[in-house]
Amino acid sequence: MTIKTAGFINEIWGGLAAMLVALPSSIAFGVLVYSVISPQMVGEGAFVGMIGAAAMGLAAPLFGRTPALISAPCAPAAAILSGLAIELVDHGMDAHRITGLLALTALLAGFLQVLYGLLKGGRLIKFIPFPVVSGYLSGVGVIIALGQMPKLLGLPKGIELGQGILSPDVWQWPGIAVGLITIFVMLTAPRITQKIPAAIMGLIAGIAGYFMLGLFAPSLLSLEANPLVIGSMGVSASFLETVSGRFQSVLEIQAEDLRLVAYSAMALSALLSIDTLKTCVVLDALTKNRHDSNRELLGQGMANLVSFISGGMPGAGTMGPTLVNVTSGGRKTQSGLIEGGLVVLAILALSPLIAWVPIGALAGIMLVVAFRMFDWHAFRLLKHKDTRFDFAVIATVVIVAETVGLIAASATGIGLAILLFIRDQIRSSVLRRRASLKEVTSKTHRLESEYAILKERGDEAGIYELQGNLFFGTTDHLFSELEADLGIRKWLLFDMRRVRSLDYTATHLFSLMEDRLAARGGELMFSGMPSSLPSRQDLQHYMLDVGLIDENGGGIRIFETRDEGLEWMENRILEVHGGVVKREEHALDLKEIELLRETDEVTIDALRQSAHERSVRAGEKIFSAGDSGDEIFLIRRGIVRILLPLHGGKYHHLATFGQGDYFGEMAFLDHHQRSADAIAKIDCDLYVLSRKEFNAQVYNDAVLGVRIFARIASAISLRLRQTDSELCAIEDR
Helix, strand or coil, X not given: CCHHHHHHHHHHHHHHHHHHHHHHHHHHHHHHHHHHHCHHHHHHHHHHHHHHHHHHHHHHHHHHCCCCCCEEECHHHHXXXXXXXXXXXXXXXXXXXXXXXXXXXXXXXXXXXXXXXHCCCHHHXXXXXXXXXXXXXXXXXXXXXXXXXXXXXXXXXXXXXXXHHCCHHHCCHHHHHHHHHHHHHHHHHHHHCCCCCHHHHHHHHHHHHHHHHHCCCHHHHCCCCCCCECCCCHHHXXXXXXXXXXXXXXXXCCHHHHHHHHHHHHHHHHHHHHHHXXXXXXXXXXXXXXXXXHHHHHHHHHHHHHHHHHCCCCEEECHHHHHHHHHCCCCCHHHHHHHHHHHHHHHHHHHXXXXXXXXXXXXXXXXXXXXXXXXXXHHHHHHCHHHHHHHHHHHHHHHHHHHCCHHHHHHHHHHHHHHHHHHHHHHCCCEEEEEECCCCCCCEECCHHHHHHHHHHHHHXXXXXXXXXXXXXXXXXXXXXXXXXXXXXXXXXEEEEEEEEECHHHHHHHHHHHXXXXXXXXXXXXXXXXXXXXXXXXXXHHHHHCCCECCXXXXXXXXXXXXXXXXXXXXXXXXXXXXXXXXXXXXXXXXXXXXXXXXXXXXXXXXXXXXXXXXXXXXXXXXXXXCCCCEEEEEEECCEEEEEECHHHCEEEEEEECCCCEECHHHHHHCCCCCCEEEXXXXXXXXXXXXXXXXXXXXXXXXXXXXXXXXXXXXXXXXXHHHHHHHHHHHCC
C-alpha cells in the first residue's frame, strides 16, 4: 500500500468517525428547535438538522479550506433559534411563519459571516474576553438543559418544567429510562473505548433500551401517535418541496420581520464565528497548521447560505466531530467532504429508521452536551479575590441569558467586555519603572565631587518610564502612585517612548502635576516623544493642540532623548547645591585635573615630563575602535563623547566626558586595542599621558605609580558602583 493510498484511507476513517458524531447531534439540535414550535414538527426538525449536517459538511471545506475541520449544526445555533422560536410562539405566530423567520435568521447570519470575512474581522472576534464567551456558552448550556428536561420526562405540552417536576404522575417513565441509559453510556463509553464515539454508543444504547422496553409495553412499538419517538419525517419525501417551501417562506417575509430577527441574526453570526475560530485554534495545535481566520469566516458564511438554500439548519466548525476526525486519521479537507457525503448517504438510506429514534435518547445526548458546555471550572474563580470579578461576569451573562434572553445576554456581554478592558487597563499600571538620580545617571561622566553631590541630593529628581495607554482609566491611578513624589521631588522626567496613546484627561493631570512642582520651584519634563504610533496619534502635536506645551518653547520642557533630560536635571541639582556645572573657559592645568587633585607638586612636575598637550577640533576623532594605543587622555577644556560603532554606520552613545575628567584608561591599563570611538563634541584641549613614558617615570619614582593607579582604580570603582545601582534599579522594577 502506497503512502498516498494509506493517507486517503485515513481521511475516509476520519470522515466516517466524524459523521457518526455529527449526525446524531445534528438531529438532536434540529429536534430541539422545531419541537418548540410544535410537537408535531419533531420529524421535520430531525430532517432539517440532517440536511444542515450534509450541507455544512460539503460546503465548508470547499470555501473555508481549513484542513480537518468538520462543520455541522451546533449548540449555539440551537439555543439562539429555539429561544427565538419560543418568543415567536408566545406572540401567537403560526408555525409556517415561524419557520420562515428562523430561515431568515439563518440567512442573515450567513451573510453577516461572509461580511466579517470580507472585512477581515476574524481577529476582532478573537478579542472577545473569555469570561464573556464562557458565560454565554454556559448560558446556552443551561437553556438547552432546561429545554431538554421536559422531553426527558415526557411532559405534555403546556406543563411548565417546575410544575412537571412536582407531578411524577405525568412523567413518561419509558422515555426517562431511555434517556438515563443514553446518559450513562455516553459518560462511561470513553473509559471503555476511544474508537467508537460516545454519542453513537449512547444513541445505540438508548435505541436498544427502548425496544427492550417495547417487549413489555407493545404500544411503544407503534409509530402512530407515539410521543416518545421522532416519528415519520414526511418532509423528507420531497427534497425539492422542502427547498421550494424554504424560499417561499422567505419571500413572504415583510420589512417588519427583519426587526424581529435582526438581533438574533447578529448574535447567531457572532456565536457561530466564535465557535468556529475556537475550534480552529485547537485544531492548529493538533495538526501543526495555521488557519486563515478571515477565509474561514467567509467559508462558514457561504456554507450557512448553502445550508439555507438546501433547507437545513445553520452551524459552525464544531469541536467534537473535528477532534474525532483528527484522532481517527483525518488531516486534510477531504475528510470534511467525506463526512458530508456520508451524511447524504445516511439521509438516503436511514431516513425511515430515524423515525424510531427515541426522543428520550436525543434528550439524553443533549443534556450531556449541555453539561459539557457549562464552564464548571468557573467556580474556582471564587477562591481568589483577583478573579472574583471574572466569575461575576460569567454569572451575569448566564443569569441574563436565562431571565431575559440570549440577545440581551449578547448586549450584556459586549458591555462587560468593555468593562473588562477598562479593568485590565487600570490594573496594569502605566508606570513601568521609576528611579531617582541616586540610582540612574546620564551618560555624562561627572567628577568625583559632583558624583558625591548627586548621590546625596539625587532624590530631588526622578525618572519615570511610562507604557501603554494614558487615558481616564489609567492616569488617575498614575497620579495617585506619584502623589508622594510630587511632595518631595522638584524635577520629574517622564520617558514616553513606550506610550501608545494619550487623551485629554491625561494631559489635564500632567498640567496639575506641573503646577504642583512649579509651586516648589521645580519642573515636569518629557523625553522620547513617539511621533508615529499604531493609533496614528502624534503625542507632541496633541500636547500642543491642548495647550500643555506651546510652539515658543513654553510650558512643559521636552527632550529628544532620556539622557538629555537626565543630564539637564543633574545640572540643576549641581547648580543649586554648589557643584561645578559651568566649566571654565580657560584650559586647566595638569594639577587641576580631577584625577590628579591633591597630588603634590613634585609628582605633578614629574608627570609634566610624560604628558603632552593636544588640541582637537569639534567633530574630530581622538581615536577609533580598533586603534592601538596606551594613552590616557585628560580633558583640559571641552567635551568628548565616547561612541560604540554599530553595523550600518550607526553608533551607540556610551558616555560623555567634560572638563577636568579623563578617558582611555582601559588601554592605559591593559595595552589592548580601543573598544570605541572618542570624538570631540566641541573644541578640546587635552593632556595625553602615554603608559610607556609613564612607566619610565615610575621606574624612578615607584610612589608616583602607586598614587596614579590608586586614583584610577578609585574612579573606575565609583563608575562601576554607579552602573550596579542602575542595573539594580532596572531589575527591581
